[in-house]
Amino acid sequence: MSTEIKSPTFPESVVDGTVANWLKREGEKVKQDEVIAEIETDKVVLEVVAPFDGSISKIYKQAGETVVSAELIADFSATTDSSKAVEEKTPVESIKSRANKNKSGPAAKRILSNKEIDAEEVAATGKGGRITKADVIAHLERTESQSVTPENLLVTEQDGRHVERVPMSRLRATIAKRLLEAKQGTAMLTTFNEVDMLPIKNMRAKFGAEFELKHGVKLGFMSFFVAAAVDALRAFPSVNASLDGNDIVYHSYQDIGVAVSSERGLVVPILRNAENLDLAEIEKSIIDYSQKARDGKLEIQDMQGGTFTISNGGVFGSLLSTPILNAPQTAILGMHKIQDRAVVVNGEITIRPMMYLALSYDHRLIDGKEAVGFLVNIKEALELPERLLLGL
Amino acid sequence: MKFDVVVIGGGPAGYVAAIKSAQLGKSVACIEKNTDDNGKQKYGGTCLNVGCIPSKALLDSSQRYYDATKNLNGHGIEIQSVALDLVKMMDRKDKVVNKLTTGILGLFKANNVTPIEGTATLLSNKEILVKGKNGEQSKVLASNVILASGSQPIEIPIARWSTNITDSTGALEFSTVPKRLGVIGAGVIGLELGSVWSRLGSKVIILEALDEFLFMADRQIAKDVHKEFSKQGLDIRLGSKVISAKDDGKNVAVIYQTANGEESLEFDKLIVAVGRKPYTKDLLAEDAGVDLDEKGFITVNNHCETSQQGVYAVGDAVRGPMLAHKGSEEGIVVAERIAGKKAALNYDLIPSVIYTHPEVAWVGKNEAEASQSNGEIKIGVFPFAASGRALTSDESVGFVKIVADKKTDTILGVHAFGPSAAEIVQQGAIAMEFGASAEDLGLTVFSHPTVSEALHEAALAVNNEAIHIPNRKK
Numbered sequence: 001m002s003t004e005i006k007s008p009t010f011p012e013s014v015v016d017g018t019v020a021n022w023l024k025r026e027g028e029k030v031k032q033d034e035v036i037a038e039i040e041t042d043k044v045v046l047e048v049v050a051p052f053d054g055s056i057s058k059i060y061k062q063a064g065e066t067v068v069s070a071e072l073i074a075d076f077s078a079t080t081d082s083s084k085a086v087e088e089k090t091p092v093e094s095i096k097s098r099a100n101k102n103k104s105g106p107a108a109k110r111i112l113s114n115k116e117i118d119a120e121e122v123a124a125t126g127k128g129g130r131i132t133k134a135d136v137i138a139h140l141e142r143t144e145s146q147s148v149t150p151e152n153l154l155v156t157e158q159d160g161r162h163v164e165r166v167p168m169s170r171l172r173a174t175i176a177k178r179l180l181e182a183k184q185g186t187a188m189l190t191t192f193n194e195v196d197m198l199p200i201k202n203m204r205a206k207f208g209a210e211f212e213l214k215h216g217v218k219l220g221f222m223s224f225f226v227a228a229a230v231d232a233l234r235a236f237p238s239v240n241a242s243l244d245g246n247d248i249v250y251h252s253y254q255d256i257g258v259a260v261s262s263e264r265g266l267v268v269p270i271l272r273n274a275e276n277l278d279l280a281e282i283e284k285s286i287i288d289y290s291q292k293a294r295d296g297k298l299e300i301q302d303m304q305g306g307t308f309t310i311s312n313g314g315v316f317g318s319l320l321s322t323p324i325l326n327a328p329q330t331a332i333l334g335m336h337k338i339q340d341r342a343v344v345v346n347g348e349i350t351i352r353p354m355m356y357l358a359l360s361y362d363h364r365l366i367d368g369k370e371a372v373g374f375l376v377n378i379k380e381a382l383e384l385p386e387r388l389l390l391g392l
Numbered sequence: 393m394k395f396d397v398v399v400i401g402g403g404p405a406g407y408v409a410a411i412k413s414a415q416l417g418k419s420v421a422c423i424e425k426n427t428d429d430n431g432k433q434k435y436g437g438t439c440l441n442v443g444c445i446p447s448k449a450l451l452d453s454s455q456r457y458y459d460a461t462k463n464l465n466g467h468g469i470e471i472q473s474v475a476l477d478l479v480k481m482m483d484r485k486d487k488v489v490n491k492l493t494t495g496i497l498g499l500f501k502a503n504n505v506t507p508i509e510g511t512a513t514l515l516s517n518k519e520i521l522v523k524g525k526n527g528e529q530s531k532v533l534a535s536n537v538i539l540a541s542g543s544q545p546i547e548i549p550i551a552r553w554s555t556n557i558t559d560s561t562g563a564l565e566f567s568t569v570p571k572r573l574g575v576i577g578a579g580v581i582g583l584e585l586g587s588v589w590s591r592l593g594s595k596v597i598i599l600e601a602l603d604e605f606l607f608m609a610d611r612q613i614a615k616d617v618h619k620e621f622s623k624q625g626l627d628i629r630l631g632s633k634v635i636s637a638k639d640d641g642k643n644v645a646v647i648y649q650t651a652n653g654e655e656s657l658e659f660d661k662l663i664v665a666v667g668r669k670p671y672t673k674d675l676l677a678e679d680a681g682v683d684l685d686e687k688g689f690i691t692v693n694n695h696c697e698t699s700q701q702g703v704y705a706v707g708d709a710v711r712g713p714m715l716a717h718k719g720s721e722e723g724i725v726v727a728e729r730i731a732g733k734k735a736a737l738n739y740d741l742i743p744s745v746i747y748t749h750p751e752v753a754w755v756g757k758n759e760a761e762a763s764q765s766n767g768e769i770k771i772g773v774f775p776f777a778a779s780g781r782a783l784t785s786d787e788s789v790g791f792v793k794i795v796a797d798k799k800t801d802t803i804l805g806v807h808a809f810g811p812s813a814a815e816i817v818q819q820g821a822i823a824m825e826f827g828a829s830a831e832d833l834g835l836t837v838f839s840h841p842t843v844s845e846a847l848h849e850a851a852l853a854v855n856n857e858a859i860h861i862p863n864r865k866k
Binding site: 105106108126138 | 801
């Protein structure tokens with residue numbers, strides 16, 4: 001018995017993905033639910049699992065090829081006569097119904113059908129969004145030239161020195177596109193402040209062990225920043241808003257993205273309704289997400305939405321930076337390295353663990369006064385954590 | 393009087409712009425000076441009054457006469473005597489013209505366009521001075537002005553208009569069939585009018601200064617057309633430059649220069665059909681702010697905007713081919729742009745037609761143009777001699793030719809010489825407007841038997857897949 005293996009159903013916002021790699025070869029024995037392939041979309045890596053015990057009988061989409069939602073990528077056959085009956089679809093049927101969906105001319109339809117190309121992948125230049133034969137030929141040329149996999153990267157020599165040309169991974173390409181869009185599509189600028197971390201350090205020293213014992217997670221710095229951000233966002237609703245065309249969208253909730261680095265790049269999972277979370281819950285959520293990111297198991301819904309973002313360059317040792325907005329959000333908070341510095345407190349020079357804070361914001365929506373006030377609010381909450389407790 | 397849009401000129405560019413503007417909710421006036429003998433306004437411009445329509449009426453009548461005298465016999469129809477009643481033929485033509493020109497006034501009424509009679513001059517600030525036939529003057533104000541003043545035949549110094557030297561307008565009104573008819577210029581007008589009178593019995597000689605016949609057409613088409621028309625009795629002399637034409641009131645003595653020296657001919661009538669020029673007489677006051685180019689055309693950009701804001705110009709008075717359908721579409725585009733819509737005209741896909749018998753038509757690029765602009769191209773040709781429908785109608789002259797891009801198969805040009813060539817090429821124009829490939833036409837079902845099947849087979853031939861002719865050896 002055999003069945004079709006299809007790429008996962010992508011959410012609406014995801015147009016297509018790339019077959020990142022096949023973990024199993026054709027004919028290799030696989031157990032049910034074992035991961036056989038990974039599909040990389042611009043947001044996450046999705047896993048494709050074996051539907052039952054058996055092996056891949058035919059791979060249609062090689063690593064590096066583009067796939068759309070629920071597209072046929074392989075045939076899979078069972079090792080034994082499985083009792084699970086799987087409905088078998090003839091490939092001809094699915095092609096026909098797909099080709100009929102578009103309004104393109106007959107030649108374009110014929111090639112799309114023969115080459116098993118989804119019409120939605122092709123950039124149409126004809127009247128009313130119609131795909132012309134020239135469009136399909138251009139698409140074929142593009143995809144054929146794009147299928148450069150790590151095995152056949154382009155190596156050229158200049159003056160006896162090697163230059164390697166490798167296509168960007170989908171995740172990288174998306175990051176590149178989004179960052180550029182944020183830079184070009186917003187009036188972004190950054191305001192700075194610094195925070196004396198001594199009170200929080202003292203608190204962690206005093207209650208850290210007890211906290212871990214009770215909640216099973218370490219009391220980190222991040223939870224304080226999230227709590228301080230929640231407090232400040234409440235005071236400055238526009239920092240928690242987003243811009244949609246000419247409209248300002250205010251959110252009644254605070255979904256805070258926490259930038260987490262993973263092998264494949266920086267990802268930003270969201271702490272949902274951060275305003276309802278206590279410090280222990282915040283810490284637990286962050287640890288869960290970090291683990292998932294490391295395992296490449298973050299799901300798309302983990303990263304969708306978000307009304308504000310906290311980025312921590314400090315873990316890599318950065319002393320000062322200007323983070324880029326996560327559009328359509330209108331502000332992002334940058335944390336940095338805690339460094340002992342000589343500061344003046346009550347007229348005396350003293351050594352304090354200091355951290356620079358940066359707030360990049362979209363000046364179209366947020367005035368300088370608000371941005372500065374917001375950052376001061378965070379600074380004060382961190383330097384006097386009692387204020388958080390008292391709701392001040 | 394003040395209007396949102398005032399159109400100067402009631403030809404196919406102007407009256408269409410006026411109707412479209414009115415449909416888009418504007419208050420519109422259209423100024424036209426042409427009147428009939430009773431002083432009633434005559435809209436329709438060159439096209440309806442002295443161009444496309446009357447010439448087609450005569451082309452059709454003369455072809456019927458020609459068939460009756462020459463062709464019907466072959467179908468087994470014996471006609472004892474065929475007589476030509478030229479007065480009646482002309483009368484029919486005039487009736488067709490009148491019906492269509494009156495129709496425009498009806499359309500104006502239905503669309504609430506105000507017709508204004510008189511000669512219009514654009515002053516500064518979009519103010520228009522209108523002078524009536526009897527010298528009365530009035531002023532019209534406009535928010536937007538569309539200039540559609542048209543064109544007129546070119547008069548050449550060596551052959552001034554006289555009793556027997558005439559332009560295309562006069563050639564539509566001969567009271568008798570000239571025995572010896574000379575035509576200067578083997579262009580669209582020369583060929584059409586030459587055909588009319590040749591069919592009615594004139595001995596026609598066409599003198600063309602250029603060495604190349606139909607320089608704007610595909611070479612393969614031009615060659616076939618030349619051959620066929622010569623066979624029909626049109627004596628087309630290329631490389632023949634007229635150096636003098638003298639009308640003594642009875643005969644016209646023409647002297648022309650060829651590579652072999654001077655030659656002379658005598659005609660009863662001489663038609664000068666060397667082209668047309670933009671007509672802008674009295675149209676623009678000095679401070680109107682509208683520029684003309686060195687050839688006298690009103691200077692416009694791609695959207696028909698002149699150098700003066702709010703003043704547009706369309707049709708024969710601006711750059712581009714002098715064709716009614718080009719002018720009409722420009723009128724539509726301008727009306728839409730005035731109404732704030734986005735509109736543009738695809739100047740690459742304006743079909744051209746010569747209404748001879750058989751017709752000659754094309755759209756897009758010819759073989760030479762396509763290979764120059766696109767590099768590698770493919771050609772598909774299908775002769776009407778292999779078309780069942782054409783053979784049944786005794787219309788097996790000519791062929792359909794499709795030029796396509798070698799790599800993408802996109803159709804770059806469709807050319808036809810043969811029965812209903814204009815209609816066949818129009819099908820190609822529609823396909824091209826949608827970015828069709830030759831394969832697209834090949835995959836389309838055509839009725840059998842039709843002459844349009846030649847288009848289908850030519851499309852198949854592009855990729856060596858024709859059924860009814862042998863394909864090129866690969």
